Amino acid sequence: MEWGTLAVVAVGAFLGIGATLVTDVLRSRREREQRWAEVKRITYARFLASLAQAHSRMTVAASQGESGLARQRAVHDAFLSDPQHSDAKSVLREVAISGPDHVYRAAEGVYERLRTARDLLCSEAVTFETPEYRLAIRSFFADLDALQRIMRNDLQPPSTHRHP
Numbered sequence: 001m002e003w004g005t006l007a008v009v010a011v012g013a014f015l016g017i018g019a020t021l022v023t024d025v026l027r028s029r030r031e032r033e034q035r036w037a038e039v040k041r042i043t044y045a046r047f048l049a050s051l052a053q054a055h056s057r058m059t060v061a062a063s064q065g066e067s068g069l070a071r072q073r074a075v076h077d078a079f080l081s082d083p084q085h086s087d088a089k090s091v092l093r094e095v096a097i098s099g100p101d102h103v104y105r106a107a108e109g110v111y112e113r114l115r116t117a118r119d120l121l122c123s124e125a126v127t128f129e130t131p132e133y134r135l136a137i138r139s140f141f142a143d144l145d146a147l148q149r150i151m152r153n154d155l156q157p158p159s160t161h162r163h164p
């Protein structure tokens with residue numbers, strides 16, 4: 001065999017191995033990004049569900065006819081006691097770990113809006129028709145909708161990101 005033939009074979013082998021390595025690295029990166037997106041999707045869905053469920057439990061507790069400390073305790077317990085052990089505060093911490101800062105900041109704001117609604121519902125002077133409560137809950141739902149859009153956008157592949 002001539003040196004020229006050996007050089008061509010060596011270059012071909014080098015290119016073949018290089019292409020295989022690049023393909024494997026790209027596949028590995030894509031799979032890792034898909035797994036991470038799935039973790040975020042699950043966490044985001046859990047957080048949105050925990051907020052909605054906490055709100056539902058609080059409104060039920062507030063409408064039971066309790067007064068004073070009993071009402072306050074019932075609303076607080078409803079806010080904190082998730083039968084599936086995924087209360088909003090603990091899932092918010094998961095969002096802090098798995099989501100980017102802008103998603104976490106938006107999620108934290110929605111959580112705080114729900115806490116404001118909780119604090120209002122603790123008072124027997126507040127009903128579902130009280131302007132103060134209506135404003136608080138309207139703000140909560142508006143921020144919840146915005147958060148959902150932010151989360152959905154974060155889960156899109158980089159080439160298809162939508163801007164709010």
